[in-house]
Amino acid sequence: MRCEVSAADAESKAAGTAAVEWKEMGMTEEKRYLTMDIGGTFIKYSILDGQYRELEEGSERTKRDPAEFLTQLLEIVGQYKENAAGIAACIGGFINPETGENTDFSVGKNFVTYNLKEEFAKASGLPVVLENDSNSAALGELAAGAGRGLSNLGMITVGTGIGGALIIDRKLVRGSHFKAGEAGFFRLGVGTDAAPLEYAAATSRLVKKVSAAVGETVDGYYIFEHLDDPAVDAIYRDWLAKLAVIVGNMAVLADPEAVLIGGGICKQERFIRDLREKVYSMYEHLEEYTEIRACETGNLAGRIGALSLLLGETA
Numbered sequence: 671m672r673c674e675v676s677a678a679d680a681e682s683k684a685a686g687t688a689a690v691e692w693k694e695m696g697m698t699e700e701k702r703y704l705t706m707d708i709g710g711t712f713i714k715y716s717i718l719d720g721q722y723r724e725l726e727e728g729s730e731r732t733k734r735d736p737a738e739f740l741t742q743l744l745e746i747v748g749q750y751k752e753n754a755a756g757i758a759a760c761i762g763g764f765i766n767p768e769t770g771e772n773t774d775f776s777v778g779k780n781f782v783t784y785n786l787k788e789e790f791a792k793a794s795g796l797p798v799v800l801e802n803d804s805n806s807a808a809l810g811e812l813a814a815g816a817g818r819g820l821s822n823l824g825m826i827t828v829g830t831g832i833g834g835a836l837i838i839d840r841k842l843v844r845g846s847h848f849k850a851g852e853a854g855f856f857r858l859g860v861g862t863d864a865a866p867l868e869y870a871a872a873t874s875r876l877v878k879k880v881s882a883a884v885g886e887t888v889d890g891y892y893i894f895e896h897l898d899d900p901a902v903d904a905i906y907r908d909w910l911a912k913l914a915v916i917v918g919n920m921a922v923l924a925d926p927e928a929v930l931i932g933g934g935i936c937k938q939e940r941f942i943r944d945l946r947e948k949v950y951s952m953y954e955h956l957e958e959y960t961e962i963r964a965c966e967t968g969n970l971a972g973r974i975g976a977l978s979l980l981l982g983e984t985a
Contacts, residue, residue: 700719700720700721701719701720701755701756702717702718702719702725702753702754702755703717703718703719703720703754703755703756703757703758703977703980704716704717704746704747704750704751704754704756704757704758705717705718705757705758705759705973705974705976705977706743706746706757706758706759706760706973706976707759707760707803707806707969707972707973708732708743708759708760708761708762708781708786708803709732709761709762709803710732710762710777710778710781710830711731711732712729712730712731712732713729713730713731713732713742713743713746714727714728714729714969714973715727715728715729715746715973716728716970716973717750717754718973718974718977720981722813722814722970722974722977722978724970728746730742730746732780733780734778734780735780736779736780736783736784739780739783740780740783740784740786740789743786743789743790744789744790744793747790747793747794748793748794751793751794751795751796754794754796755796755797756796756797756798756799756980757790757791757794757796757797757798757799757980758798758799758973758976758977758979758980759786759790759798759799759800759801759976760800760801760802760803760805760806760807760972760973760975760976761781761786761800761802761803762774762777762781762802762803762833763777763781763782763802764802764847764848764849765800765801765802765805765848766848767799767800767801767844767979769785769787770785770786770787770788770798770800771785772785772786773847773848786800787799787800797980798980799976799977799979799980800976801975801976801979802835802848803833803972804825804827804833804834804835804851804852805835805842805844805851805975806971806972806973806974806975806976806979807825807827807833807835807932807965807967807971807972807975808823808825808835808836808837808842808851808930808971808975809835809837809842809974809975809976809978809979809984810967810970810971810972810973810974810975810976810978811823811825811930811932811965811966811967811971811975812837812840812975812978812984813974813975813978813983813984814966814967814974814978815930815965815966815967815971815974816928816930816963816964816965816966816967817837817928817930820837820926820927820928821838821839821840821927822837822838822839822924822925822926822927823836823837823926823927823928823929823930824836824837824851824920824921824924824926824928824929824930825837825851825929825930825931825932825965826853826913826916826917826920826929826930826931826932827931827932827933828872828873828913828931828932828933828935828936829872829873829874829933829934829935830872830873830874831854831872831874832853832854832869832870832871832872832913832916833852833853833854834851834852834853834854834920835850835851836850836851836920836924836926837926838924838926840984840985841984841985842984842985851920853870853916853920854869854870854872855869856869856870856915856916856919857869858870858912858915858916868912870912870913870915870916871909871912871913873890873933873934873935875909876890876893876905876906876909877889877890877893879905879909880892880893880902880905880906883901883902883905884896884899884901884902890934890935890938893906894938894940894941897940910941910944910945910948911948913945914945914948914949914952915952917929917931917945917949917962918949918952918953918956921949921953921956921960922953922956925960926960927959927960927961928960928961928962928963929960929961929962929963930963930964930965931945931962931963931964931965932965932971933965936964936965937964942962942963942964945962946962949962
């Protein structure tokens, strides 16, 4: 006699097997959460459990058209909502965490056309958290990374742009207009020909300057492999000094236990070492009481931080 197994039965059996495997590993089944890091280039999403363990992950290139962007996000929500206990997302912009409104109109129209907190809640019926990406990354480090055990920290993310966040007494400082800690707005110079006003440059600017100097398109790895080239080293040192002013000023302003440095470049030990040396040479007193640390949670930082808000483990 032939015994046929339905797709539903097979799925149920697979789920039961997974539960047995979890128990054999000494773990109990926990609630799962859909987390999203919504970036200008990619949307990265994960299923995390309450211990911030990643159970599933995926990514998609971000659609620019606002309507297509919303549809794209709601399709991700629809895919996971049945098995999720909540949704935690982070995105660029000045986010009101209560209303979900994004008032940063320097970002793309896709980021501000729709209230994503409301849209996610309406589509899923689940509790939803939406927070600024740099703020979320800082909370992620506080909960599960280089900020564990700290009460006060600053964070500066260095990538396509420069972002920042402040945590005081283990609480996120958002400010009156949700712009607190935005290190990318810090200005250098005094507005004269000798010292013109400028912003500290992100990694993308460093790469462009080096590419122009060497006459070919290079990446960050090339720069660190060619610091013995005087032209490359000079551009790097000038860029590093301006970033060091931003780090030092944040440390002086907020008096944190540590300033954390995020972004792909923080994987370069040489960069973190050089940045520490430059900051402490400019602000000699800081070395006694303010550490400069590389972030530890990588690309998951924002998703972990947003989930920590949803779980009420950070504020």
